[in-house]
Structure formats: structure tokens, C-alpha cells
Amino acid sequence: MKRRKFDLASVPGKTAKGVDERLQVATPLRGLLNKVFPDHWSFLLGEIALFSFIVLLLSGVFLTLFFDPSMKEVAYEGAYPALRGTEMSAAYESSLRLSFEVRGGLFMRQMHHWAALLFMASIVVHMARVFFTGAFRKPREANWAIGIALFLLGFLAGFTGYSLPDDGLSGTGLRIASAIMLSIPVVGTWLSASIFGGEFPGELIIGRFYIAHVLLIPGGLLALISVHLGLVFKQKHTQWPGPGRTNSNVVGERMFPRYALKQGGFFMTVFGVICLLAGLFQINPIWLFGPYRASEVSSASQPDWYVMFMDGLVRLMPAWQIDIPIGDGYVIPPLFWPAVVGLGALTTVPMFYPWIEARRTKDYRSHHILQRPRDAPERTGLGAMAFTFFVIATLSGGNDVIADKFHISLNAMTWAGRIGLVILPPLAYYLAVRICLGLQQHDREVLAHGAETGIIKRLPNGQFVEVHQPLGPVDDHGHPLPLDYAGWVVPKKMNRLGALAPAVKGFFFPVEKPVEAPVSPAVPPVAGRDQREEITSGR
């Protein structure tokens, strides 16, 4: 029999051909792999959330292998001596076993928790990027609303997960959740009783939260994330303005190989940072909280940071109780306003912001080019206002720790939060709008007069003036012709115009010349230094 020569080089091609002959995937795949993504660091913030979600799924699966979601009472006989002999639920007992006896268990638990904090933090940072650059405008309104829904789902996932170990802190959180449900007029008692299966805490809640935490909420998250990403693919990514970029094209890198490799690298970075956090920083030491007992509430019992704004609003709410004398009398406790109305409003009203803004500005066109925050001062002001409110509420959620560690009276912290919540957001709005207008003004000034050179010239009449380098063509008198405002970075220093050494140095210096250096479309080639007249003292 004739020996056939094995041609290694042709294997990939032949395999690909074989696959395509059977599945007909070449055309759609070519489109996908050639899809172009614009490249900017701020577009990677959402990816942090996506990648930490993947880490959450992986570490979460590991945790389910050892966790027992049961409230059966057992006596602890495990490896941690300071709890031995204590009566506790099987859920808490298995969480302790997971932490102390399962190899790598504590690391995985800490990874899961840090990844959850990172997931929520990157959602908020990503949301800020989308908001302040106007990326939510038509046609991406739905994706913005989905993003808010993702935050809300993440909030619920975080809260249910926080409750699962059934330690002292979990139980305190559940008690507060039960109180919030009870504060709802008319349906409150039924709602709480149906969720807890009777009186708080009952024996069912851990099992119910478990199924919500490992199946229902992650299922919802996964579905919404898929739609979120699908819409980014379908509607294409927004891009910054710049040379060659218009509202109808996308300038960037192809999906394969460069963009995919970058994304792979960034996934590894996110994974690495989460591992670093999990290995270096202790999080949620459940063994110190002890098993949940209704009578044991530690000071500094806080929710995780993304729930803290609600806790803060509850702490700041004055004790205004409303008694309604109908029948036996209804009571609306003060808790209802911040915890139910506040949370409801803060998570649903922002969903409608894209439509509200479009209606206000009467701008119903599609936008694929981003705006710098300074170019939409009112939106930036509104965002500054919202974030100031969120930050004050969040800080007030930890006001006892802040008061203690910085030696401030807790009462003073509470009042500062109450007054700050009313006064600071409008102030932030005003400052943000003024700063935006000032920055715009400066950009326009440079476009009209040129960049400052730092060269002082003395005129024959004794007057000193600074020489400006025009960015564009000049008229007969040497005065720069005014340039159009393009809504993008204006070079304001001579080294940005290529007159001096590059401004970016060291580690961050680009290996190659960047495709889209941050220059205005209107920048002319700048003449070299030797063509300039030497400046002398004039003698």
C-alpha cells in the first residue's frame, strides 16, 4: 500500500473546510470575527462586571457542592474551637466546614464574596460611564433599562447570598428585610408571612433563598446579560468622536484576533485581581458573628456596600409615623418611606431617564458618537447630583463606623447626613454645570486663539504678550481663523502639538503609534522647531 504523506500545515484548513461543508458557518463567522469594536479604556468597565459574573458562577458552583441549605439545628463539632458545642443551623455549620475543613474552601468563599462586591462596583462604574457620555441615547434606551434591571437583580442576588450562611450578620439583615416587608401598608404582614413561611425567622427561609440565589436570580442575570450583550452586538458599540469617525461608522479593532486577545487578557486580569483580593483580604468572617440569635446584634452590622445606601436612608429618616384611624388603626412606620418607596424610586425612575432626556431636549435622533461630560452640562450636573445623593446615603449607612473611627459624634453624623442629603446634591449640580461650562469655554478659547506657548514677547511699546500657537490656518494678519467646536480633546500644550517629547511616558507608553491619538480632527501638521524665529531679549 502506498504511504500517504501527512501534511500538517493543511490540517487546520481542511478541518475548517470540513466543518463549513457540514454546518455552513463560514459566512456568519466571518462577519462575527471581523466585527469591529472601538477601543477605549472606559469601554472595558462593563467587561469587569461580565468577567466577575463568570467568576461568580464558577466559584458559586464550587460552594454549592459543600453547602447545606437547611435550618435544622445541629451542635457544632468541627475544627473551629471557639464555636465547638454551640447549637446552630446546618446551613451555618456547613458554611463553617466549608471555611475551615474543605481544602481551598475559604479561598473560594472569599473569592465569591469579593467577586460579588466587584460585580456590583463595576456595574455602578460602568453605569456612570454610560450616563456621563450619553451612551444611553437612542437607539440604546432599552439596554440602559436592562442595565438598571441588572443592578437590581445583582442587589437581590447579593442580599440572598449574604443571608445564606445563617450567621449573626445574615440573620440581622434578614430581620431588617422582614421589617421592611412588614412596613408596607395592608399587605406587609401577608408578604412577610408568605416569604418566611410564618413568623420571622421560621424554618424555611434559607431553603427558599437558596433556590433564589443559585437558580432563579442567576438565571435572570444570565438571560439579561445575554440580551444586554446581544444588543451591544446588534446596535454596535458607541465611539468617541475623532478623525474619520462618524455617526454611521465604527472605527476600531476587529473582533479576531486583536480584540479577542485583549478581552482574554483582561478576563485573566480581572480573575487575577479577584484572586488577589480573596487571598489577601479577609471578608465576612462568619465564625466571629456566631450562629444567628435574634437577641445578638453586633454593632457595625451593615449590609454589603451596594445595599448600604438603603440602610443609610433608613438611618437618616426622621421618626415620622403616620397613624390612620381606620378600623383598628393602620400605621405607616417611617421605615416605609426610605426602604420601600425610596428603593423602588431609586431603581425604577433611572430606567426611564433616556426617554425623559429625549423629551426634554426634543432630540429623537440616533446617536452613535459619545459626548464628553462637559458637552452636556445639564446631564452631567444631574448625574453629579444623583451620585452625590447615592454617596451621602451610602456613607450614612456606615455612619457609626465613620463616627467611631474619626471621633465624630454619631448624632452629628446623622444630622450632617440629613442636611447633606438635601443641600449637597443641588450644590453638586451647580458646581458640575459650572465646571462643564468652564471647560467648554477653555476649549473654545484655544480653538479661537491657539495654544499657549509659554513664550513671552515684548512689543515695541513695552507691552508683554504671550505668543499663541494657532491650531489651524491663519489670516493675512497672522491671526488664527476660528475653528469649529468638535466636542473632542483640544490640544492645549505645546507637547500635545508635537513640539516637545511625548507626554505619555513609562509603563503606559504605547508600543506602537496609537491609531486614534487624542487629537482634534482640526489639528494641522505643526511645523518643526527649527523653522521658528529665535526669541532674544530684543537688544
Add this chain to the structure above:
Amino acid sequence: MTSDTPAGRRLRVFNRRRSAPSRARRRFGAAVRMVAALALAGGVYTAFAPGALAEDNRPLSAAAQEGKALFDNSCISCHGRNAEGVEGRGPTLIGVGSASVEFQVGTGRMPMTRQEAQAERKTPQFNQDQVKQLGQYVQEIGGGPQLPSGSLTEDLKQNPEALARGGELFRINCTSCHSFGGAGGALSSGKYAPSLHGATEQEIYAAMLTGPQNMPVFGDNEITPEQKREIITYVTQQLQQDKDPGGLFNLGRYGPVTEGLAIFLVGITLLVFAALWIAGKS
């Protein structure tokens, strides 16, 4: 209120009073009974009262005299000449006992720097001997709780369950102010529960016994001396020694507040720089 008394009974009482002895005889009888009662009370007192307490100036021991000298120098302006307290400045020290003095002076809280919500722990002004002398003085003039001698912790080799029992008692009695990890916490109006990480076993015992600053007193009938020793064992053997795993940094064990701070200061910061770096490489 006599509405529920039958009319006949009321009448009878009235009648009996009418037939009572004459006014002069009643007064004489009362005087005799008064003299007899006074004689009895005085006699009993003289018979039973110990003579020593009747002495006005009990001689102080040598240590207490040293303590009195220190007291007259450093404490008298707020606590008064005989530790009876000064209105608006400092409370009386009669009955606080040497345990309280050893805690307050031994941790540097007394003498206070200024009048404020709560005295702060600082470098003590007096050395161990002087603290003992001051304590002896206050003990001798007013009495009060004293620290027991002997070990204030349980030996975990002989009594391993003490650690878990101490933890349970700690979570029931102490965490609501000092927090689960002993990091301390805020109280109202500038008052606070201090961190337990620098506290010695004597200090913790004395604090439970005397309730310094804003802490409630945990007397021996509330938490027995054995339970106190178990709590001290948990604090010194478990919380202070930072035995539990979970990384190089425990973030001060302030709970989710510092964890939330860490995710932004470490996690988000690192990743934003990574994003800047990756996006910069084209």
C-alpha cells in the same frame, strides 16, 4: 374611699371611737411608748455597732497615704477633697473601689485631658505602683469592688469548652457595643465603646466589674466570675491573637464598611489601571 363599706360597720367603728380613753390619758400613753422605743433603739445600736466605725479618722495604710498624696495632687480638683466629687466636674469616688481606679488610671483615661463625652485611652500618667497606691487610697476611704487575685483567664488545656462558652457570652453581652471582632463602635453623642485589641485581662475584668465611662456594670450576680474569665479568654485568646484565617489583612474587622471601601480602593482602582494599560496597547 368607704363606698363599699356597709353602713352598719361604719357606725360601729364610729361608736368604738366614741368610747376611747380621755385625751390626757392618750397623750401620757404615747409619751411612755416613745421613751421606751427610743431607749430600745439606742440600746440595740450601742450594743451592736462596731466601735471601729465610730472613729472619725481611721488611719490609712502606708500605700494609701502615698495614694492620698497623689490624689491630692492630681485628682482633687475634679473629685474633691475627700473624693466626694465636685458638682459639674467629677463624680464621687466613694464606693467605686480600687478596680475602677486601676482601670481608669491604669489605662490613662484618668486624669482626663478635658471635659468631654468620654475619657480616651492614652499613655498612663502614673506607673503601676502609683496606680495601686491610688486604688488603695480610694478603696480605704470608700470601699467598692476589687479585682480578684489569681489568673483571670481559663486554662484552655484543662477546660477547652471555655473558649466557645466565652464566645457565646461575648456575643450576647459585648458585641452590641464592642462589635463582633472587638473593634469597638459608636454610641450616641460622641460616646463610644473602645476597641478591645489593646486591653489586658485585668482591664477587661475591671471594666466588667465597675462599668467605666458609658459601659454598664456586669456585677458578679449577672456574669459570674467564672463567666467573666471565659469572656476574657475568648477576647485574649481568639480576638486579640487574630488566629482566624482569611488573608494578610482583616480590614480592621469593621464589617462591610471597610470591605466596600477595599473593593473601590483596591479592586476597581487596579482594574481601571489595567483597562488603561490594555486599551493603550494597540
